[in-house]
Amino acid sequence: MNPQMPSHPSREPGPLALWRAWPTRALASLAHSRFGEPGPRLSRALLRIAATALAGGLLSAAMVRFSPGFGLDEKQLDARLSRQSQEAVLRSHDQERNPLRFYAAWWKRVLAGDLGFSQSLNRPIRELLADRAPATIDLMLGGIAGAWVLAIVFSVPAVVRRLRRLAALSSVFSGIAASLPAAGIAILLFRLGSSAKWMIALVLFPRLYQYLRNVLQPASGMPHVLLARAKGLRWQPLLWRHILWPARAQLIALAAVSINMAFGAAVAIEAICDIPGLGQLAWKAAAARDLPVLVVLTVMIALLTQMSNLVADLSTPALRSQS
């Protein structure tokens, strides 16, 4: 008997148990330095994330400040306002004229728990985010889930069970979805009376399908998979234990990327379908050059993307250690 082989394979934790355990293992790896030097690696990653978010916010502040029409307010056209009132309206943008000063003051307020005030929507930004975030989160979660279901339904049987007709049909369907703009898909499905979640799902589907096929196809041609297939293993355990499980790190990375893609699609879809979410807020704020809202949204989205990528990065060594 090979001494390196486990003597009681049945006592090994199953894939489900390992999946459940990965967050604990990822955190443990950071605390106990199990994978090289994770402490410095994590601090470097967090530092990079903070720097990216800071730079993103500063960039958006500078862009808005130097965009044409900044500082103009439609209230200035109101003939009922006295000269003093009009001057006061003009002065209300004074603190935003120097983007560096504005940005430093903004961070000071944010650290004190104040996200600022939206002049175009005349409401505190915290309230706007609290009102609109649930709609976008719901839309994104539903859309991402729908896209994953579609991608799995179309790619897994085609690759694992080698159904050529389904593979061809999936490629055509994915090609059509990839050849339409997100806003075009939104209009098409809106006319058909579909939910906005399906719009996000259909925008994300071709990308997820393509990646999933690229991950599954080489995995299904590996010698151990062919051997298991030749030995007559049923396709469900074959898929779970020998194809999906070894590719879990790539799948987690793909899940992280899909958050970024979903938000991009949500901006166009919320604007087209008039859904009061964060995407529509971003669009309205950009059109009104609402600097504080844009800075908050840019920093928030940069942080969300970077954090989801970090979680995917951290999970990779933690998952590898379980193999």
Next chain:
Amino acid sequence: MKFIRHLAETLLLALLLAAVWPGALTRTPYDRQFRELPNAPVSRQFPLGTDELGRDRLSRLLYGTRVSLLAAPAAALLSTILAALVGGLAGFLGGWFDRAAVAAIDLMLSLPWLFLLIIVRAMLPLNVPALLSVLVTFGLIGLLGWPSAARIVRAGCRTLRCSGLVLQARACGLPKGRVLLKHVLPNVRPILTAQFRASIPIYILAEANLGLLGLGVADPLPSWGNLLRPLESGLAPDWAAWAPLILMLLVVSCLYLTQSSEVVVR
């Protein structure tokens, strides 16, 4: 597959010819208004009917195809040049420039492409002459589209930096700039070509998204984006109003088919 690819190339060529010489298929200027015939149905005079201002839809579609099919490659060229410059210099020089370039690429890629595009375009003036709006829209798409390509070019240049041919060239005393231009960039040309070709359909779709949101090419100049705007209004459009979307689907599918082995992530 080869047959389908040839078919797609032929179709693209025919569409490109029709777009470059729209006068061969229609005699009506794209901005001529038949005020007595608004929303006219399909007829021999107007094969796709007229829009709400009485303009010939076929003529607008052909001229719009010209704008999208010619401006998208120009934007792709701009972003590829930027990617070659930033990615090439970062990968070849290394050091602080590389770190700064990677930070800039990370920052740009951490914001969703469509979000960034909509935000930046909305900040720029919208009430500009039609021709200038084409330049602004596609120029912006090109200026914001370089990061993903730059990351790939940087990786290619980093590999080449330690290769024998570059070490030999530097040992012979060639200045860094010359090594980059003569030995490094020509070796990443296949990557740049693939990025250029893969960017074209993405930029066509980006312009369509902007146009549909009213942030793209300005009327009266047609583009696929602003031709799709009537679909967004509450009125039920007739089947001919869907023609730009169908044509875009056909062209972008054909573009994907002609480059099926090249994949770009965005």
